[in-house]
Amino acid sequence: MTESGSKLRIFKILKIIISSLLITVLLLFTIAAIRTLSLDVNAGLQLAHWEKTNNKSLVIDHHQREELLANFKEAIRIPTVSFSNTESNTTALLEFDRFLRKAFPTVFSSSLVHHELVGNYSHLFWVKGSQPELVPYMLLAHIDVVPASESDGWEAPPFSAKEIDGFIYGRGTIDDKNSLMGILQALEYLLLKGYAPRRGFYIGLGHDEEINGLNGAMNIVRVLKQRGVQLLFVMDEGLTISDGIIPGLEGPAALIGLSEKGQAAVKLSVSVAPGHASMPPRETSIGILATAVKRLEDNPMPRLFGYGPEGDTFEHLAHKFSFPLKFIMSNLWLFSPLLSRILERKPVSNAFVRTTTAVTFFNAGVKINVIPSLAEAYVNLRIHSAQSVEEVLDIIKDTVGDQRVKVELVDGFDPLPISGADEKAFGFQIIKKTVLDLFPTVTVAPGICIGNTDSRHFVDLTKNIYRFSPAWFKPGDPERFHGINERISTKNYEEMIVFYFNLIQNCDIRKLPEPHSSVHEL
Numbered sequence: 146m147t148e149s150g151s152k153l154r155i156f157k158i159l160k161i162i163i164s165s166l167l168i169t170v171l172l173l174f175t176i177a178a179i180r181t182l183s184l185d186v187n188a189g190l191q192l193a194h195w196e197k198t199n200n201k202s203l204v205i206d207h208h209q210r211e212e213l214l215a216n217f218k219e220a221i222r223i224p225t226v227s228f229s230n231t232e233s234n235t236t237a238l239l240e241f242d243r244f245l246r247k248a249f250p251t252v253f254s255s256s257l258v259h260h261e262l263v264g265n266y267s268h269l270f271w272v273k274g275s276q277p278e279l280v281p282y283m284l285l286a287h288i289d290v291v292p293a294s295e296s297d298g299w300e301a302p303p304f305s306a307k308e309i310d311g312f313i314y315g316r317g318t319i320d321d322k323n324s325l326m327g328i329l330q331a332l333e334y335l336l337l338k339g340y341a342p343r344r345g346f347y348i349g350l351g352h353d354e355e356i357n358g359l360n361g362a363m364n365i366v367r368v369l370k371q372r373g374v375q376l377l378f379v380m381d382e383g384l385t386i387s388d389g390i391i392p393g394l395e396g397p398a399a400l401i402g403l404s405e406k407g408q409a410a411v412k413l414s415v416s417v418a419p420g421h422a423s424m425p426p427r428e429t430s431i432g433i434l435a436t437a438v439k440r441l442e443d444n445p446m447p448r449l450f451g452y453g454p455e456g457d458t459f460e461h462l463a464h465k466f467s468f469p470l471k472f473i474m475s476n477l478w479l480f481s482p483l484l485s486r487i488l489e490r491k492p493v494s495n496a497f498v499r500t501t502t503a504v505t506f507f508n509a510g511v512k513i514n515v516i517p518s519l520a521e522a523y524v525n526l527r528i529h530s531a532q533s534v535e536e537v538l539d540i541i542k543d544t545v546g547d548q549r550v551k552v553e554l555v556d557g558f559d560p561l562p563i564s565g566a567d568e569k570a571f572g573f574q575i576i577k578k579t580v581l582d583l584f585p586t587v588t589v590a591p592g593i594c595i596g597n598t599d600s601r602h603f604v605d606l607t608k609n610i611y612r613f614s615p616a617w618f619k620p621g622d623p624e625r626f627h628g629i630n631e632r633i634s635t636k637n638y639e640e641m642i643v644f645y646f647n648l649i650q651n652c653d654i655r656k657l658p659e660p661h662s663s664v665h666e667l
């Protein structure tokens with residue numbers, strides 16, 4: 146072949162490669178554009194024909210408002226703190242028991258309600274339904290709170306329930322006495338209005354959620370199992386209504402947690418021979434451990450965005466983003482690597498991208514002039530839905546890459562199963578309807594709860610566990626969770642009561658409307 150002939154051949158091949166590339170890009174772009182315009186996973190059952198249940202409505206008058214706020218503040222003032230795995234404020238838990246009986250006399254005296262104490266301080270209520278063939282559901286909340294100290298910078302003492310500019314400040318105002326009090330206050334009002342449910346339901350109030358729920362939630366589950374109870378769904382604390390928290394999203398979004406991340410507590414330790422500080426070895430146990438910890442912080446776990454329920458969250462919210470984000474969110478199959486990199490920049494959104502690694506304890510040393518024989522660190526990992534405890538442990542060992550560092554799993558559990566969110570998922574659809582009726586501007590989407598809840602102990606009683614409370618979170622609010630200046634607006638607390646008041650009644654329908662019935666009606 147002549148030189149010009151071979152050049153022509155190369156030119157032809159290049160032309161074919163370039164045009165195939167262009168066609169592929171064009172094709173990908175067309176698919177992406179079609180998905181952007183057509184993806185609507187939100188139509189759901191909202192236009193369908195819902196069974197009527199003659200719901201009672203709740204209009205809160207001035208006197209009731211004063212009373213419900215006084216009740217809520219009193220709940221906040223009782224310091225039901227879980228200090229450590231072995232230490233709770235049992236005096237406060239007993240006081241809380243007395244307080245509940247006083248605040249909700251109708252709940253505690255109604256012939257429809259059976260109440261019992263479980264594990265000494267947790268409460269289990271059974272509200273009898275008139276139609277026993279309807280499978281019961283369960284609402285959960287917890288009594289205990291994490292410690293809080295005013296000196297950390299609170300604007301008001303953490304157990305004062307002080308009202309400032311329409312907000313009640315205090316430990317437990319969003320975690321989780323708002324749900325607890327909201328549920329019981331709603332039931333009190335319903336009973337006072339002569340309501341009797343068709344569908345029976347349980348209310349479980351654990352007293353040790355903040356220290357794993359071993360005596361509260363786990364005993365409630367044991368009691369229910371002994372009685373052969375199966376639940377239609379469980380609803381617990383978890384995600385909330387986010388307003389202005391997800392960058393680029395227009396309007397508020399209610400994320401309902403279909404699952405929760407797994408968790409692992411991993412201990413790293415280094416043992417060496419102790420000695421005199423005047424003749425130190427090149428590396429001490431502290432130095433070796435510090436390097437291991439630094440390696441873990443410098444090498445975060447892999448990005449897994451899109452491999453768990455968080456992908457669904459953004460697909461559901463896609464239509465609420467403006468261009469070009471709408472285009473990106475509608476096409477996670479193409480853009481999830483790019484989106485992961487944006488989300489990982491902030492701690493709250495990073496939690497949705499990967500298994501997170503937090504070094505929470507670091508102990509070593511006994512005296513200034515003694516080379517410490519032992520250095521220990523504890524790492525708290527929150528495991529992404531697409532990983533397991535075992536996989537995470539292997540990655541830690543690889544990343545540390547130092548045989549002198551012992552890596553031990555202290556405790557852990559895999560990510561929780563993913564509950565349904567389709568048109569047949571009773572719990573999800575009821576929560577969604579109740580949110581949309583009360584807050585029509587909110588977009589409801591499935592989500593993943595980044596923290597753990599008592600509801601994880603209920604997996605043998607139901608496949609449908611939802612983590613959601615209708616608390617409104619604005620920028621800066623996620624940090625209040627276990628942080629300083631935890632607060633809720635008085636308006637939002639009232640909305641929570643109305644939400645549970647409506648939710649309980651909405652659960653009385655025998656079954657969900659037929660999927661797509663809206664399409665036939667239109």
Ligand SMILES: CCCCCCCC/C=C\CCCCCCCC(=O)N[C@@H](CC(C)C)C(=O)O
Pocket residue numbers: 354355356357382383384387390391493494497594595596597598618623626
């Ligand atoms: C990109 C989307 C952003 C969406 C914003 C979501 C904001 C989330 C804010 C807070 C979520 C908090 C998680 C809720 C439940 C946590 C309860 C808790 O603290 N549990 C303990 C349990 C443990 C077993 C003792 C925990 O440490 O997880």
Ligand SMILES: [Zn+2]
Pocket residue numbers: 287320321354382
């Ligand atoms: Zn909580």
Ligand SMILES: [Zn+2]
Pocket residue numbers: 291320355627
């Ligand atoms: Zn908490």
